Amino acid sequence: MTLSATDVHKTYRRGREQVHALRGVTLEVQRGEVVALLGRSGSGKTTLLNCLLGWETPDSGSVRVSGAADPGRAPWATVAVVPQRFGLLDELSLADNVALPARLAATADPRGAALRTLETLRLGPLAGRMPDEVSLGEQQRTALARALVVRPDFLVADEPTGRLDEELSTHVLTTLREVYAAEGTGVLIASHDPVVVAAADRVVRLSDGRVVDG
Numbered sequence: 001m002t003l004s005a006t007d008v009h010k011t012y013r014r015g016r017e018q019v020h021a022l023r024g025v026t027l028e029v030q031r032g033e034v035v036a037l038l039g040r041s042g043s044g045k046t047t048l049l050n051c052l053l054g055w056e057t058p059d060s061g062s063v064r065v066s067g068a069a070d071p072g073r074a075p076w077a078t079v080a081v082v083p084q085r086f087g088l089l090d091e092l093s094l095a096d097n098v099a100l101p102a103r104l105a106a107t108a109d110p111r112g113a114a115l116r117t118l119e120t121l122r123l124g125p126l127a128g129r130m131p132d133e134v135s136l137g138e139q140q141r142t143a144l145a146r147a148l149v150v151r152p153d154f155l156v157a158d159e160p161t162g163r164l165d166e167e168l169s170t171h172v173l174t175t176l177r178e179v180y181a182a183e184g185t186g187v188l189i190a191s192h193d194p195v196v197v198a199a200a201d202r203v204v205r206l207s208d209g210r211v212v213d214g
């Protein structure tokens with residue numbers, strides 16, 4: 001099973017100015033591999049992730065998941081996401097935030113699955129708290145738990161360790177490694193974090209909207 005972008009172009013218009021965020025990007029992530037997406041701020045990483053998630057429509061080129069074992073799976077269980085801004089619902093506890101995608105995917109015992117996933121990410125004691133009652137690093141790990149709770153085929157994460165110290169980054173990466181070793185999840189992580197780069201099987205570098213080093 002493969003998550004791929006083929007010759008993707010994306011241009012934003014800001015008034016009269018055109019920003020060529022992606023200029024023909026081709027990238028493949030297989031199940032069972034961790035790919036780190038590197039590049040300076042503004043190089044197009046988030047735009048590429050958004051295209052892979054279907055949150056942005058490429059101007060040309062294509063994005064697809066091929067070889068799905070179960071094409072009927074919920075989209076957020078096929079390609080789950082940890083967004084740069086987390087996107088937690090303020091009015092739900094951490095446990096309810098994490099349980100939500102499992103509930104929507106009609107997973108058996110969504111709350112139990114949420115609590116187990118929070119536990120894995122060392123957030124068990126905070127399960128009953130609201131997002132504004134925990135640190136940004138804890139919110140970030142909650143967003144990761146919410147992505148993982150449905151055991152996705154692929155995980156796309158935008159700077160998922162950006163708010164974590166080295167010890168926690170290492171822990172999160174170890175957890176991800178365990179998850180993909182057990183489940184075969186394919187992982188694509190946009191990051192500047194050396195811990196992520198060290199844990200990746202492969203590094204893809206973007207510069208000015210192009211892949212410069214695959």
Ligand SMILES: Nc1ncnc2c1ncn2[C@@H]1O[C@H](COP(=O)(O)OP(=O)(O)OP(=O)(O)O)[C@@H](O)[C@H]1O
Pocket residue numbers: 012013014019020021039040041042043044045046047048
């Ligand atoms: N909605 C938008 N409208 C206009 N320009 C945008 C929009 N989103 C992104 N851009 C521009 O597209 C380019 C690529 O942005 P993108 O967010 O993909 O970069 P990035 O590599 O993820 O950066 P960072 O590491 O800072 O998150 C940048 O020049 C950015 O200013």
